[in-house]
Amino acid sequence: MSFLAPALLIGLLAAAIPPIIHLIFRRKPKVVRFPALEFIRRSQKKTMRRFRMKQILLMLVRSLLMALVAFAVARPFLRGAAEPTAALEGAQGGTVVFVVDASWPMAYRLADATLLERARDKVENLLDQFSGQAALVIAGDRVEAPVGEPTSDYAALRKALADLTPGNRADRLADGVARAFDLVDEAPPGPRRVVVLTTAAGAARPLPEPPTAAAGQPPVELIRVDVADGQPVPNRAIVDVKLSPAPQLGAGQWRVDARVASYADEPIQRLPVHLEVDGRVQVRGFLDLGPGQEATKTFYTRLDAKDATPAAVVLEADALEADDVRRFWLQPAPRIRLLAINGDPRPTPQLDELFFLERALAPETAAGARVVLTMRGADVFEGEELSDYDVVVLANVGELSPERGRALDAFVRAGGGLLVSMGDRVKPSELNAVLGSLLPRTLRDVRAAGDAAALDEGGDRQNARLSVFDRSHPILRPFSDPAGSLGRARVGRYMLLDPAADAAGAVVMATDDGAPFLLTRTVERGRVALLTGTLDRDWGDLPIRPAFLPLLQQIVRYLTRVADMDTTPVIVGQAAPIPVEDPRVRRVSVQGPDGTRHLVERPTDPEAAWVFEATEQPGYYAVSPEPPLPGLVALPGFAVAVDPTVSDLRGPRVEAPDTGEGDTVRAALAGAAKRTELWHAALLVLFVLLLAEGALLFRRKRTQAAA
């Protein structure tokens, strides 16, 4: 048993007050000559022992009352038998290395102190009671041993402890323990211990095994201490944020899905959560969270800015604020220059080959990309400079000159996108000859859907339906149910392709006949998509289906390599990729949250990606070419977040049985949890004693009254 205020135990002397009062004020007996002494003698025999017992009991109760008040005021508490650091208290000699977890979760504020402050207090308390060699390892953003070798100069350790601040990483504890083992391994003979002060969850994580002790040496003891002493450490965190275009809500609309987790045993009702864009709160909302559950809060926002804008989802602050915010950049939609070649222009707009494509890629409907559409007739295609465009669409184009074919080949290989759609004007042999190096398969001829009999019968049976979908393909990824949306489209005719075992392309969609309907192929840095149907209603009704719009947008985004905004967080300490496409850029400048600028040189390997290593702080990182280039002032930035996987500070459930190392950990944690304050119990006993004293007095008074 220990006391929070042991000095107050001096009050225990008050227990002597009742006997002292008794002795001081002890009365001298009055002398009475009395005739009926025999009755007194008889009565005394029967009652005196009981009466004396009662008197002694009363005095004991009063003494106990006084002592209990002092006892309760001294705030006693019991440490469980398995108190991890019990062996250290009062230990003489030996070596101990304290490993203090200074990761970001240690900033958790429990009552009036952070976990890190509690860890510091614990180390200082243990140092007070320990006399031997001690060392300190701090596992924060890096592993440090401020004093170096174990020493008996505790002042240096205390000074290092005073400067402790939580870091931003949470992956150094194992390294810290390994460092502690190194330190303790060279210590002189005697008991050797490594005490790890961390969260309950940290104490339960796998740590390096102690080194094997030399012959005759006691093994190194690894003691894990939950600095929260088993007290609940409820926390909540944003574990993920996803951005996706929301074209159904209009141009420039984005959907933000924030996944919030509760690591508490109590439900949370109406947790305030809001979306900030450029430092201003845009949308506020609430979220209900069950105990230990996750929930997703969805926001919609519109981005009109042409530059990347910092944004964040923010939870109402709790005891650990670092994981209550998730920052990300809202990137403006990239501009896609698209050249559409109309192989079958018609005066009636609805019948025009590009009527539906034009509407599907109109700026007001496109989300996540700003498409600049240029439409040309097949006859003027020959004169177009392809390098002015990002994507070329050949819609029902019958034939191409070999020069154009070579130009397209070069365009694609340089990173351009090409979409080829079929139609009555397409001459498969011509296209095969000119675009053979780009097309995923060789075109054979046009085929009416259904078998011959069905064709004769006419009617709906001749239509094929789209039934095979590669859901993992980036084009189809946004479709939650492609069979339900795209599968409704009917295909009357399509271009048959030669089966090719070594075909380079991938089939994205196919009809129920088994014929490929949409194929993609990557040719060096460029991409090609082949639609075996038409972009108008000549061969099927896909263009009038609602799913056509997102399908076409996805195809264009795929061809230009514009993916959904990548909101995957860069965790503190991890390398952040920098998307630099412009070949002119030789060096970029990365500005961190604290304003520090870092320069990143172009990788020597042309295939290697640009990465930024020094992600030491959570926050926004802005990237700009160094020096600035004409037309390219800023590059997409990135945001760095603390590791949300360690937001759950709770340890394993103590009652859950386990085997192996987990048992030791659980025992240690259970021991920490067993620390119970006793002053409540002392007050309860005090109350009971007061009642007992009252009862004793009442009995005596009643006896006197009866007499």
Place this chain on the structure above:
Amino acid sequence: MARRIIDQALLTRLAGLNLPVGQVVEGVLTGMHKSPHHGASVEFAQHREYVPGDEIRHIDWKAYGRSDRYSIKQFEDETNLRAYLLVDTSGSMDYGRRGVTKLEYASQLAAAMAWLLLRQGDAAGLMTFGERLGHFLPPRTRGDHFWRIASLLESEPVGGPTNVVAALQHAAEVAGRRSLILLFSDCLDFDPRLAAVARQLRRRRHRVAVFQVLDPDELEFPFDELTLFEDMETDEKLLADPRGMREQYLLEIKAFCDGLRRDLLEGDVAYHRLSTAEPLERAVLRILQGAA
């Protein structure tokens, strides 16, 4: 110092009363004491002054003619009741924190009884006793015998232990024929033979009445503080805290008195318990009315 036991006012009030021996000794209302020769014996004893309450027919009119004063004629009646008043003068009877000691109270009561007996022509004698026999005044019917009794009661020394049984046995020896034996004591000698001896007296056709005189302190035990109790007869000392034992004490004394009463009544011996806190006149009236 001599005790003052004669309360003239009381005696005056008692003058008109007869002592119904049957009630006194039997404790029941069986009617007036009927003496076959009441007040009309053949042998003249003395004159005494008339007091209100005396029967008119007992006035000696001749004497009135001579002296012009009302006198009552009294005769020695050899066949009348002989009463022996046994008064305990042991040390324990000297207790009395509230003015009157048990001995004073017992003496006053005995004197009142003697007064009544003598007033109605019965012979009254006195025997004092402690551990041994004290003084003895044989029963006489003469009016002045009362003053001898009173004088002895006032001057009798007090102290020493008690031997009630010896006193009763002695009374049995001296009382030759059917007599009335009135014992005034606190009966605190705890001799288990007391009831047996009393019954023995009763078998010899004596009428026996026991007047147990107790102090209120003995009956209530009103002590609170730690007390060194000193025995009044043996000087034995006993330190006790009355708070813790009062309940038991009261049970003990009640059991003792009840046991004594039961034993005596079973032996056809009358028993009266008296507290010195009770006014003597009321006690006498209560006894005369036959209440225990």
